Amino acid sequence: MKKTDFEIIPxxxxxxxxxxxxxxVPTRNDSPQVLTPEQIDDWNSDGYLGPLDVYDSDAIAAVRQYFDQLLAETFAAGKDSYSISSAHLKHAPVWDLLTNERTVNLVADLLGENVIGWGAHFFCKMPxxxxxxxxxxxxxxxxxTPTKAVTVWLAIDDANAENGCMEVFAGSHKHGLIEFKDSDANAGNVLDQTVEHPEQYGTHxxxxxxxxxxxxxxxxxxxxSSANVSNRRRCGLTLRYCPADVHAYLGWNQKGVVVRGVADPAKWPGAPRPAS
Structure with a gap:
C-alpha cells in the first residue's frame, strides 16, 4: 500500500x-425527499442518474474561479491536471463541496440517512x-464492503462529447465485478485497467x-470517457459517498466525513475540515 500526503492508495x-x-444493492425508498419515485426506479435499473441541477451559474462560476487557482498552483508544483485527489482533506472549499446540502440530499435519497463522504478528485482534461x-x-x-458507494460527478466546465464527457453502459452495475485487463498509462489511459467489449453488459x-x-x-x-479533442477544457469534480454501514479496509476510513446522520466512530472516525 502506497501512502502520500493525506492520500491512501491501496x-x-x-x-x-x-x-x-x-x-x-437496490435502493428501497418509498418516501424520497428530493428525487421522485421514478428517479429511484431509474437508479435501480440503470445505476445512473442525471443530469441533476445543483449549482446556479453564479455559484459554479465561483467554484470554477477557485479551481483555476488550484490548478495553477498544481502546475507550478510540477504536477498534472489529474493529480488533485483526496482534495477535501487538503482544501476547505472542496470540503464544502463534499458537504453541500443540496448534493447530500440527493445522495441520501439513494443511500439512506447516515452518509459518509470520503473522496474528492478533480478529473481535468486540458484542451x-x-x-x-x-x-x-x-x-x-x-x-x-459491501459495494454501496456512489460517485457524484460535478461539472465545473460544460461537458459534452467533443471535450470528453463521461459515457456509461446503463445496466452494467447488475453484473457484479467485471473482468478487466491491465492498461498501459503511456498509451493515453488515465487509469491502469480497462474492460473489453463493454457493450455486452449494458446500453451505451x-x-x-x-x-x-x-x-x-x-x-x-x-x-x-474519450479524449478531449476540442479547444475547451473539461473539468469535473468526483465526490464519493457511501452509507455509514460500509466497512473500509486499509485505512480508507481515515478519509471519511459524516455528511448526514451518524456513524460509528470506530468505523468512521471523521476527518476534520481543513483550515484553508
Whole structure:
C-alpha cells in the first residue's frame, strides 16, 4: 500500500486480499425527499442518474474561479491536471463541496440517512490533451464492503462529447465485478485497467452536463470517457459517498466525513475540515 500526503492508495493486490461483498444493492425508498419515485426506479435499473441541477451559474462560476487557482498552483508544483485527489482533506472549499446540502440530499435519497463522504478528485482534461478514461468500475479500486458507494460527478466546465464527457453502459452495475485487463498509462489511459467489449453488459449512453449540474453513478457501473479533442477544457469534480454501514479496509476510513446522520466512530472516525 502506497501512502502520500493525506492520500491512501491501496494497490490491487491489497484490495483483492480483503473479503468484500460485491453486488448492487437496490435502493428501497418509498418516501424520497428530493428525487421522485421514478428517479429511484431509474437508479435501480440503470445505476445512473442525471443530469441533476445543483449549482446556479453564479455559484459554479465561483467554484470554477477557485479551481483555476488550484490548478495553477498544481502546475507550478510540477504536477498534472489529474493529480488533485483526496482534495477535501487538503482544501476547505472542496470540503464544502463534499458537504453541500443540496448534493447530500440527493445522495441520501439513494443511500439512506447516515452518509459518509470520503473522496474528492478533480478529473481535468486540458484542451487536446489526448488522455482518455477507459471502461472501468470504481469498485475495483476501492477497499470497501459491501459495494454501496456512489460517485457524484460535478461539472465545473460544460461537458459534452467533443471535450470528453463521461459515457456509461446503463445496466452494467447488475453484473457484479467485471473482468478487466491491465492498461498501459503511456498509451493515453488515465487509469491502469480497462474492460473489453463493454457493450455486452449494458446500453451505451453519453452523459453531457452543463456546468453546475451533477450526475450520480453506482460503484459497479461501467463508465469511461474519450479524449478531449476540442479547444475547451473539461473539468469535473468526483465526490464519493457511501452509507455509514460500509466497512473500509486499509485505512480508507481515515478519509471519511459524516455528511448526514451518524456513524460509528470506530468505523468512521471523521476527518476534520481543513483550515484553508
Amino acid at each position: 494497490d490491487r493486490e491489497s484490495i483483492a486480499s480483503e473479503h468484500r461483498e460485491i453486488g448492487f 487536446g490533451d489526448g488522455k482518455r478514461v477507459d471502461w472501468h468500475q470504481d469498485c475495483s479500486y476501492w477497499p470497501l 449512453r453519453l452523459t453531457p452536463l452543463r456546468a453546475g449540474q451533477i450526475s450520480i453513478h453506482s460503484d459497479l457501473l461501467l463508465h469511461g
